Amino acid sequence: MTARRLEEIIAPLKRLPVAAAITDLNSCKVVAVNDRAAVLLGTSADQLVGSDVLARIGPDERESARLAFTALATRAVDGFEAQRDFVTPDGDKVPVSVWGRRVESGDKAYGLWLLASGEELSAASPFQQPTSELVLALTDHDWQIEYMSADASLLGVQGSRLRGFPLLGLIHPSAAVDFLTAAGRAASGGIGVTVSTRVRVGSDGWADRYCFLVRMCGHQPPRLGIVVSGGPGDDPAGKQLDAEVRHCALQARALKTLDALPTLTGLPHGSELSTRQTEIVSRLVAGERVPQISAAMFLSQSTVRNHLAAIYKKFGVHSQGELLAALLRASASHAA
Numbered sequence: 093m094t095a096r097r098l099e100e101i102i103a104p105l106k107r108l109p110v111a112a113a114i115t116d117l118n119s120c121k122v123v124a125v126n127d128r129a130a131v132l133l134g135t136s137a138d139q140l141v142g143s144d145v146l147a148r149i150g151p152d153e154r155e156s157a158r159l160a161f162t163a164l165a166t167r168a169v170d171g172f173e174a175q176r177d178f179v180t181p182d183g184d185k186v187p188v189s190v191w192g193r194r195v196e197s198g199d200k201a202y203g204l205w206l207l208a209s210g211e212e213l214s215a216a217s218p219f220q221q222p223t224s225e226l227v228l229a230l231t232d233h234d235w236q237i238e239y240m241s242a243d244a245s246l247l248g249v250q251g252s253r254l255r256g257f258p259l260l261g262l263i264h265p266s267a268a269v270d271f272l273t274a275a276g277r278a279a280s281g282g283i284g285v286t287v288s289t290r291v292r293v294g295s296d297g298w299a300d301r302y303c304f305l306v307r308m309c310g311h312q313p314p315r316l317g318i319v320v321s322g323g324p325g326d327d328p329a330g331k332q333l334d335a336e337v338r339h340c341a342l343q344a345r346a347l348k349t350l351d352a353l354p355t356l357t358g359l360p361h362g363s364e365l366s367t368r369q370t371e372i373v374s375r376l377v378a379g380e381r382v383p384q385i386s387a388a389m390f391l392s393q394s395t396v397r398n399h400l401a402a403i404y405k406k407f408g409v410h411s412q413g414e415l416l417a418a419l420l421r422a423s424a425s426h427a428a
Contacts, residue, residue, distance in 0.1 A: 097197060097198070098123070098197040098198075098200075098202070101114065101195055101197055101202065101204075101333060102114060102123070102124040104333045104334065105124055105125070105126045105333065106126050106127070108126060108128075108206075108333065108337060109337075110128065110206050110207070110208055110213050110337070111126065111128035111129035111131075111132045111133075111206070111207040111208065112125070112126050112128070112129055112204065112205065112206050112207065112333075112337075113125040113126070113129050113140070113145070113204075113205045113207070114195070114202050114203065114204055114205070115145050115161075115202065115203045115205065116202060116203075117161055117164055117165035117194070117201055117202060117203050118165055119144075120144050120145055120146050120158070120161055121142060121143065121144055121145070122140050122141050122142060122143055122145055123141070123202065124141065125137050125140045125141060129207055132178075132186065132188065132207055132209070133148065133178050133180060133186065133207075134180030134181060134182060134184065134186065135180065135181055139181075145205075146158055146161075148178050148179055149176055149177070149178060149179070150176070150177035150178070150179060150185060152177075153176055153177060156174070156282055156283070157174075157176065160172055160174065160192065160283060161203065163277065164192060164193075164194045164201070164203055165194075165201060167194070167201070168270075168273060168274065168277075169274050169277065169285050169286060169287050170193065170194055170286050170287055170288045170302070170324075171191065171192055171193040171194065171285075171286030171287075171302075171304075171336075171339075171340070172191075172192050172277075172283045172284060172285050172286060173189065173190065173191050173192075173283060173284035173286075173304075173306070173343070173344075173347065174189075174190050174192075174282060174283040174284070175187065175188070175189060175190070176188050176190050178207075186209075187209065188207045188208065188209060189207070189208045189209065189213065189344070190205060190206070190207055191205070191206040191208070191213060191340040191343070191344065192204065192205050192206075193206075193286070193336045193339070193340065195333070195336065204333060204336055206337065206340050208344070213340060213341055213344040225246070225321060225322060225342070226241075226246075226319055226320065226321050226342055226346055226367050227240065227241055227243075227244045227246050227247055227251065227318075227319070227320035227321075227367065228240070228241040228317075228318070228319060228346060228349060228350065228353065228367055228370055229241070229251070229254075229317075229318040229319075229320070229353075230308065230315060230316070230317055230318070230350070230353040230354065230357065231259050231315050231316045231318070232315060233311055233313055233314065233315055234313075235258065235259045235260065235275075235313065235316060236256055236257065236258050236259065237254045237255055237256065237257045237258075237259060238255065238315070238357050239255070239353045239356060239357045240252070240254050240255065241365060241366060241367040241370055242364050242365060242366050243366040243367055244320075246293075246301060246320055246321070246322065247262070247291065247292065247293055247294075247320065248293040248294030248295075248297060249294065252364065259275075259316070259318070260272070261292070262291055262292045263289055263290065263291060263292070264289070264290035264291070264292070264298050266290065267289045267290045270287065270289065271287060271289050271303070274287035274289075274303075274305060275305055275316065278305035278306055278307055278316065279307055279312070279313055279314050279316065280307075281307050281314075284304055284305065284306035284343075284347065285304070285305050285306075286302055286303070286304045286305075286339075286343065287302070287303055287305070288300060288301075288302055288303075288323055288324050289301065289303055291303070291320065299323065300323030300324065301320050301321065301322065301323045302320070302321045302322065302323055302324070302339060303318060303319070303320055304318065304319040304320075304321070304343045304346070304347075305317070305318055306347065306350065308350065308353075308354065315354070317347075317350035317353065319342075319343050319346040319347070319350070321339055321342055321343065322339075345371065346367075346371075348371075348374060348378075349367075349370055349371045349374045351374060352370060352373055352374035352377060353370070355377075355419050355422050356370065356373070356422075358422040359407065359418065359419070359422045360407075364406050365403065365406070368389070368399065369399050369402065369403050371389065372385055372389070372396060372399050372400065372403065373403060373415075373419070375388065375389075376412060376415065376416060377416065377419060381412075382396050382397060382400075400412070403415065
């Protein structure tokens with residue numbers, strides 16, 4: 093990624109559709125912040141700039157946050173997601189989803205922090221991209237691919253062809269150690285980790301891709317949920333933050349969808365769903381209906397219904413009720 097002057101990174105901060113801040117990764121001090129972040133944290137932008145961001149995080153989470161800062165600063169990871177309790181000047185706790193990314197300025201790295209409650213980040217509409225630009229995957233406890241969305245074009249294959257394939261087999265040998273280190277951080281729990289790595293594409297090609305990794309169970313080693321998205325690029329001046337927010341917004345949407353994958357592994361033809369169809373199924377399970385799904389995914393209601401018709405056909409059902417019943421049976425069988 094091309095390095096930018098710090099001013100070029102800070103300038104777009106105010107127009108971002110989510111609360112955001114930039115910090116010095118070494119000192120942990122706030123360099124810049126937008127008004128949305130100040131409101132969320134119950135203070136003013138002037139009071140935030142120059143302050144130690146770790147002092148505003150709940151005491152029980154400060155050490156974890158400090159280690160995450162260090163991981164970004166040392167380039168052990170390129171980003172992460174975590175749930176944090178921020179403490180306002182009045183002593184109130186504000187639960188926040190934090191998405192951190194490293195951004196470059198000259199020879200120095202800063203942290204870009206996107207702060208969201210609920211689905212604010214995943215609904216950041218100015219930065220939406222089609223979910224088909226993602227690949228969703230789930231490993232078993234031995235970190236072999238147990239599920240992968242059918243439209244794995246970013247990997248140059250049909251997702252079903254990679255079932256049973258070792259996760260590390262997708263990673264270029266030169267990047268394997270760094271990838272395993274990042275996967276180990278995700279497996280230890282508490283945060284989801286983003287790492288830029290070299291991934292196998294097709295039978296003999298390689299390409300840079302972002303991989304977001306998150307622990308999916310309490311076992312050791314755990315199953316891992318994986319989101320593969322387009323890799324870092326040379327973004328035009330002033331557009332680096334836009335690109336990072338797009339990646340985080342995509343990963344935020346995908347994070348919810350990953351919860352549906354264990355159930356889908358237990359269904360015949362479950363691995364034949366596209367990424368978009370998988371998201372629709374996950375939203376149905378969460379209790380959403382066509383109008384809500386349409387609004388959340390920026391699709392017309394007719395498009396959602398067309399996807400549902402294709403999903404029903406794959407699973408041999410004829411209605412949302414029958415589909416949910418099939419998913420419930422698969423979930424109960426999987427839990428047993």
